[in-house]
Amino acid sequence: MKFGVITFPGSNCDYDTYAAAKFSLGEDVEFLWHADSDLKGTDVVILPGGFSYGDYLRTGSIARFSPIMKEVIRFARDGGTVWGICNGFQILLEAGLLPGAMLRNKNLKFICKYVHIRVETTNTILSSALTRGDVIKIPIAHSDGNYYVDKKRLDGIIERDEVLFRYCSSEGELTDDANPNGSLHNIAGICNRERNVFGMMPHPERCTEDILGSSDGLKLFASVRQHFSERMTA
């Protein structure tokens, strides 16, 4: 299988994401360029973290109009797997591929630290190799990760089992203290209704080997690979 990692002007996790897929996981990866309109036949398109267009106006609001995004939107509508991490999540929200928006962190600070998140559903490509209730140790690094969506949509997201991950304590408790940024419902990651577009604020590409402090992030990449290898042999 082949991953694609988009580089926008200001992306800074593109190489980490590339390395996670290529070296930690051992799969093919291609860089995709924001000004191109070619997804190069990749199976999974990743929008990496960073500060696309300097976070001007709102995070992700300018990158969302990049030429490559037309292809990403088309790819997603055709059922292709799209995975936004941090700034990539923010771009997917601005593009309307995922519901909601990001507000400034509740404490107004840029937060860069390891947190814990709980796996809320295994009914997605991204989490099918995990167990519901698993606690993952993973870093966050953002100023605008305070997930917001109106009550009606939030209820729908919960009801349809579209919450991927929620911030929790190391024991898996969903407390306010364990919520680093003020996100509604402790939400750290969601998917769309069709379950092929994923967004998450934490950085799995930064924790794919024990020497980095955690290798839990690799489980998500491995889960994606498992899906595609099963599909190829099926």
Add this chain to the structure above:
Amino acid sequence: MVRAKIRVELKDGVLDPQGVTIKNALVDMGYPEIASVKSGKTFDLEIDLDDRELVETKLDEMCRKLLANPVIEQYSVEVYE
């Protein structure tokens, strides 16, 4: 040529952590009369068109597409000569 001022702010009911922090700072500085602060952005535009109605239609479209995020923000547009 007409000019326009666009104000974008968080919708009522959406938590505005910046506004709350600024309000608390003002109260701490000795202005206890400050009951609330709402943060926002303004954009000043110059538009090479004379048709006011067309300008207003276009600006509204620009706000919806780019300048404001309708999920969390509301906007107002003021067009003047």
